[in-house]
Amino acid sequence: MKIGSITHEELCKAIADAAHSYGWRAAGFRTVRVQRKDGSIYYTTPVLFDGKGWPDLFLINDAKKRSLVIEVKVKKDKLKPEQREWLEMFDRCGIPAYEFREQDWIDGSIMQVLA
Numbered sequence: 001m002k003i004g005s006i007t008h009e010e011l012c013k014a015i016a017d018a019a020h021s022y023g024w025r026a027a028g029f030r031t032v033r034v035q036r037k038d039g040s041i042y043y044t045t046p047v048l049f050d051g052k053g054w055p056d057l058f059l060i061n062d063a064k065k066r067s068l069v070i071e072v073k074v075k076k077d078k079l080k081p082e083q084r085e086w087l088e089m090f091d092r093c094g095i096p097a098y099e100f101r102e103q104d105w106i107d108g109s110i111m112q113v114l115a
Helices: 008-021 081-092 102-106 109-114
Strands: 025-028 032-035 041-044 057-061 066-072 097-100
Touching (some): 008 025, 008 066, 008 109, 066 081, 081 097, 097 109, 102 109
Parallel strands (some): 066 097
Antiparallel strands (some): 025 057, 057 066
16 A cells, blocks of 8 residues: 555545454444535535544444544544544543554554454
8 A cells, every 4th residue: 555545435445454453343434425406515524423533443342442533534634633632532531543644554553453
């Protein structure tokens, strides 16, 4: 895998697949394409209540009695303020929260967290 060559969806799937191999269960939310009546298009992630900025993946491993959340970023994407707020809140509540990028997949950092 070359940095900058993977999509957000591909990296999320790779992380979820790796998590499954270590006994984790994974939940994620998918962005959807919406076309307005005027023909214009936008992308959104349908969420309820306070969900704006919710991390891409929530992982739980019953055997290890652990859970964690992951925000996935590719290329030059940056955390939005509401994403940073969620990650910080999870950390404060004792649930490890990570921002993972392509480099973290390549150098094995993601696998270390999942193992």
